[in-house]
Amino acid sequence: MIEEKNFVNITVNGIKYQENVSPNLTLLKFLREDLGLTGTKEGCGNGQCGACTVIMDGKAVNSCLVLAVQANGSHVETIEGIGTPDKLHPLQKAFIKEGAVQCGFCTPGMIMSAKVLLDKKNNPEEEEIREALSGNLCRCTGYVKIVQAVKRAADYYKKKKKNSSL
Amino acid sequence: MQKKYRIVGTSEPRIESIAKVTGMAKYTTDIFMPGMVYGKILRSPYAHARVTGIDVSEAKKVPGVLGILTFKDIPNVLYNCSGTPPSGLVIKDERILTNKPKYVGDKVAAVVAQSEKTCDEALKKIKVDYELLPSIFKIEEALAKGAPLVHSSLFKTNICSSFRVEEGNVEQGLKKSDYIFEETSRTQGVQTIAMETTGCVCHYTYDNRIIVWGTTQNPHHDRRILADLTGLSENRIRVVKPVMGGTFGVRQQLHHQPIGIFLSKLVRRPVKMIYDREEEMYASVIRHPSLIKVRVGVSREGKILAFHIKVYVNTGGYATQGPILLPSMSKKMQYKVPHYLFEGFCVYTNAPVAGSMRGFGNTQLNFARETIINEICEKMGWDPIDFRLKNHLQVGDKIPSLNDEVQSCKIEECAQGANNIKNILEKERCSQDTQIFNNPAIKRAWGISFGNHGSGISGRDQAAAVVLVNDDGTVKLLVGSPDIGQGSDTILAQIVAEELGLETTQMVTTVSADTEYTPYDNGTFSSRQAYVGGNAVLKAAQDCKNTIMEQLSLLYGVEAKKVYFVDGKYVVNTPRGEECLTFAEVIHKASFGVGGRVFIGRADYKPSTSPMPFAVCIAEVEVNLDSGEIKVPNVIMAIDSGTIINPCIVEGQVQGGVSMGVGYALYETMRMDPKFKRPLESDLLSYKVQFAVDSPRIHVCLVDSYEPTGPYGAKSVGELTTVPVAAAIVHGIYKATGYWVRELPVISNLKF
Numbered sequence: 001m002i003e004e005k006n007f008v009n010i011t012v013n014g015i016k017y018q019e020n021v022s023p024n025l026t027l028l029k030f031l032r033e034d035l036g037l038t039g040t041k042e043g044c045g046n047g048q049c050g051a052c053t054v055i056m057d058g059k060a061v062n063s064c065l066v067l068a069v070q071a072n073g074s075h076v077e078t079i080e081g082i083g084t085p086d087k088l089h090p091l092q093k094a095f096i097k098e099g100a101v102q103c104g105f106c107t108p109g110m111i112m113s114a115k116v117l118l119d120k121k122n123n124p125e126e127e128e129i130r131e132a133l134s135g136n137l138c139r140c141t142g143y144v145k146i147v148q149a150v151k152r153a154a155d156y157y158k159k160k161k162k163n164s165s166l
Numbered sequence: 167m168q169k170k171y172r173i174v175g176t177s178e179p180r181i182e183s184i185a186k187v188t189g190m191a192k193y194t195t196d197i198f199m200p201g202m203v204y205g206k207i208l209r210s211p212y213a214h215a216r217v218t219g220i221d222v223s224e225a226k227k228v229p230g231v232l233g234i235l236t237f238k239d240i241p242n243v244l245y246n247c248s249g250t251p252p253s254g255l256v257i258k259d260e261r262i263l264t265n266k267p268k269y270v271g272d273k274v275a276a277v278v279a280q281s282e283k284t285c286d287e288a289l290k291k292i293k294v295d296y297e298l299l300p301s302i303f304k305i306e307e308a309l310a311k312g313a314p315l316v317h318s319s320l321f322k323t324n325i326c327s328s329f330r331v332e333e334g335n336v337e338q339g340l341k342k343s344d345y346i347f348e349e350t351s352r353t354q355g356v357q358t359i360a361m362e363t364t365g366c367v368c369h370y371t372y373d374n375r376i377i378v379w380g381t382t383q384n385p386h387h388d389r390r391i392l393a394d395l396t397g398l399s400e401n402r403i404r405v406v407k408p409v410m411g412g413t414f415g416v417r418q419q420l421h422h423q424p425i426g427i428f429l430s431k432l433v434r435r436p437v438k439m440i441y442d443r444e445e446e447m448y449a450s451v452i453r454h455p456s457l458i459k460v461r462v463g464v465s466r467e468g469k470i471l472a473f474h475i476k477v478y479v480n481t482g483g484y485a486t487q488g489p490i491l492l493p494s495m496s497k498k499m500q501y502k503v504p505h506y507l508f509e510g511f512c513v514y515t516n517a518p519v520a521g522s523m524r525g526f527g528n529t530q531l532n533f534a535r536e537t538i539i540n541e542i543c544e545k546m547g548w549d550p551i552d553f554r555l556k557n558h559l560q561v562g563d564k565i566p567s568l569n570d571e572v573q574s575c576k577i578e579e580c581a582q583g584a585n586n587i588k589n590i591l592e593k594e595r596c597s598q599d600t601q602i603f604n605n606p607a608i609k610r611a612w613g614i615s616f617g618n619h620g621s622g623i624s625g626r627d628q629a630a631a632v633v634l635v636n637d638d639g640t641v642k643l644l645v646g647s648p649d650i651g652q653g654s655d656t657i658l659a660q661i662v663a664e665e666l667g668l669e670t671t672q673m674v675t676t677v678s679a680d681t682e683y684t685p686y687d688n689g690t691f692s693s694r695q696a697y698v699g700g701n702a703v704l705k706a707a708q709d710c711k712n713t714i715m716e717q718l719s720l721l722y723g724v725e726a727k728k729v730y731f732v733d734g735k736y737v738v739n740t741p742r743g744e745e746c747l748t749f750a751e752v753i754h755k756a757s758f759g760v761g762g763r764v765f766i767g768r769a770d771y772k773p774s775t776s777p778m779p780f781a782v783c784i785a786e787v788e789v790n791l792d793s794g795e796i797k798v799p800n801v802i803m804a805i806d807s808g809t810i811i812n813p814c815i816v817e818g819q820v821q822g823g824v825s826m827g828v829g830y831a832l833y834e835t836m837r838m839d840p841k842f843k844r845p846l847e848s849d850l851l852s853y854k855v856q857f858a859v860d861s862p863r864i865h866v867c868l869v870d871s872y873e874p875t876g877p878y879g880a881k882s883v884g885e886l887t888t889v890p891v892a893a894a895i896v897h898g899i900y901k902a903t904g905y906w907v908r909e910l911p912v913i914s915n916l917k918f
Contacts, residue, residue: 144864
């Protein structure tokens with residue numbers, strides 16, 4: 001049986017991709033296997049752990065629950081797109097500084113969820129941070145240092161905003 | 167506090183941080199290589215059965231299928247998956263693929279194919295005829311007269327192992343006691359829920375070598391067992407640990423590497439096999455469910471005179487680590503008990519297989535022991551902290567049932583530290599939410615427990631390390647115990663940087679672990695990296711430093727005693743005056759040219775003891791008596807882990823350990839469906855794990871302490887932090903409701 005393929009047009013981290021994909025290919029597999037962006041992780045494949053969180057058109061989504069064809073025409077941001085070792089994103093810096101990374105498997109998804117929050121609001125309350133991260137499971141940290149890291153990153157955001165308005 | 171060291175004791179960021187926050191870190195699941203194909207396992211849907219027929223002909227016809235294996239195609243040998251040093255206790259009772267599955271998920275056949283999807287299609291087309299056999303899941307069922315035997319060819323009973331140790335005479339001790347207390351408690355099986363699921367990529371090459379990249383805690387034990395199973399010598403087998411997404415014990419056992427290797431042997435290509443979450447839930451090892459009976463005798467003055475612990479652990483379908491767990495449990499008595507008896511039994515059932523998990527028997531034991539101590543104190547009107555401190559081991563005391571003496575113990579400081587935090591929290595509370603105080607249905611209370619653990623396997627542990635100095639004065643450290651996410655690569659690098667005089671830890675690259683390059687090591691378990699591994703690394707760095715100092719004395723033509731190491735600098739007392747050199751300057755000067763040397767440090771280390779770290783846990787519990795809702799708003803954990811090499815990493819260990827302990831106490835459980843005889847929990851919806859909104863506020867106190875036998879005074883931390891949590895929560899629930907929970911998790915057994 002020849003599998004039917006669908007043509008999709010997806011922008012990932014600012015780069016346009018045009019690919020033929022199977023109708024049942026998830027966005028997660030598209031990112032990891034077709035594009036080689038393995039920073040996005042699979043922890044459960046059922047939308048229950050958040051390890052595969054990416055930002056699609058400004059919203060945090062579980063990429064294991066989105067089909068690549070559903071992402072047609074969308075802008076997707078992954079962990080690889082928000083910072084590099086030479087130019088880390090404030091959240092990446094804060095996660096290192098606060099020791100919020102242990103095994104690191106939840107980290108990319110956690111950072112992407114936090115980014116959606118901070119992009120909207122740079123002075124969140126602790127409860128708002130916890131709420132925003134509550135699709136993301138972490139088994140190593142008890143969340144203490146992750147919450148601290150998001151608070152620290154929020155301060156970076158505020159400073160940046162202040163500097164840019166000066 | 168005066169700073170004693172330059173680098174030890176500082177919160178250096180993890181050396182692999184940048185790779186992890188940018189998504190560049192490569193885990194097993196991120197491995198893709200030319201020629202790579204995929205493998206999947208057909209697992210038994212029945213808890214106990216016999217395969218009477220298996221037909222793979224239709225499955226073989228699926229396009230893209232490269233090969234199929236059943237038990238008929240694989241060496242029919244028994245082995246044990248445990249990653250522990252060779253021991254007479256280990257029972258060989260499992261097969262790579264079986265025709266007599268003993269739990270839901272037991273491995274019956276395996277497929278190698280072009281894609282994971284093709285594997286799934288082929289698995290569906292393998293026809294297996296099963297004859298169902300009677301299955302048992304609970305300890306009591308397994309012990310009952312006439313119970314079906316799980317391993318009838320090996321044992322005439324379902325008890326596969328027992329262990330007994332007595333010091334003094336417990337019956338006499340009880341006779342001498344003024345009061346005797348007795349209780350039975352039960353604990354459940356739980357999953358580790360490491361975020362990365364179990365996985366491996368296995369390559370059986372054309373020149374008969376094997377390379378395994380995979381999730382593992384002990385590459386050298388894996389190599390030994392794989393050599394046994396394949397008939398290849400150890401020098402032809404390479405086990406590599408990529409970055410690991412947690413484990414918490416679950417990968418101290420071989421999982422499916424043997425299957426991966428035999429699948430790869432069929433096609434001589436790399437075979438990638440990653441568990442999906444459902445497979446992980448029922449087919450990877452869980453924490454042993456337990457049944458624990460405790461009898462305690464105390465004097466009128468509040469002294470413990472006798473302690474009798476009788477433990478049954480449910481190992482499920484295979485023994486794995488069970489027989490080793492029992493003696494390990496017996497060594498965790500942290501009170502001065504003149505008459506001590508530990509009896510342990512490891513019991514086969516058809517429940518999910520149990521193995522290593524954070525705490526290794528101590529979580530279960532601590533719940534039983536600390537709960538009965540709380541009951542004694544509540545009944546007698548004794549203060550639970552004073553009672554414990556009065557009976558606690560102190561420096562110089564012999565540990566019950568062992569010949570080891572306690573060499574460091576700051577338990578009083580832990581109790582004080584925890585209590586101080588509690589007082590602060592209560593003060594803050596008074597000025598805040600009166601709303602809850604106005605609701606008479608909501609009761610709040612604090613519960614307490616003490617905990618301890620070991621630092622490595624006592625008496626039988628060993629580790630080794632190699633320090634290689636690069637031209638530019640940076641260093642490569644080779645160790646055989648993997649960093650599994652806990653941060654050992656960083657703290658071991660800190661030890662090297664401190665000892666050799668490097669400016670920062672970032673100048674050290676830790677390689678852990680790859681059996682091709684890293685020296686033999688027992689692996690990552692038993693909270694042994696900082697203490698056992700740390701001592702080996704310290705000795706290797708010292709070995710390297712000795713060579714450097716020797717070379718400096720030759721180079722300057724001075725006596726050896728005229729070369730010193732002060733404050734991280736190398737000082738040479740020459741006739742022209744003192745010369746002070748940094749590590750990089752020394753290496754630049756001493757490596758090249760006539761008389762230059764290559765600097766290597768090597769050491770192996772065998773500890774003579776396994777020092778106990780200690781903890782005091784105070785948990786706040788909030789119970790709504792109308793709705794039954796239970797919350798744990800605050801958990802305080804004060805620990806004595808000796809010198810803290812990296813405070814940030816240690817705090818993270820405590821916070822994560824507490825979080826895991828709260829889940830264990832309240833709601834995590836692997837239950838068997840009595841009708842369908844399979845686990846009820848098959849995903850992360852049915853199995854409850856804390857998210858950020860559910861998690862308590864966790865408060866950590868690191869007590870200043872020093873273990874004389876530890877590297878720079880360090881002891882262990884990792885497992886300790888989960889151990890005392892459940893008993894503290896259960897104590898809090900009693901104080902709020904007047905009801906003692908005797909069986910974990912709380913949520914399934916609440917009857918007030």
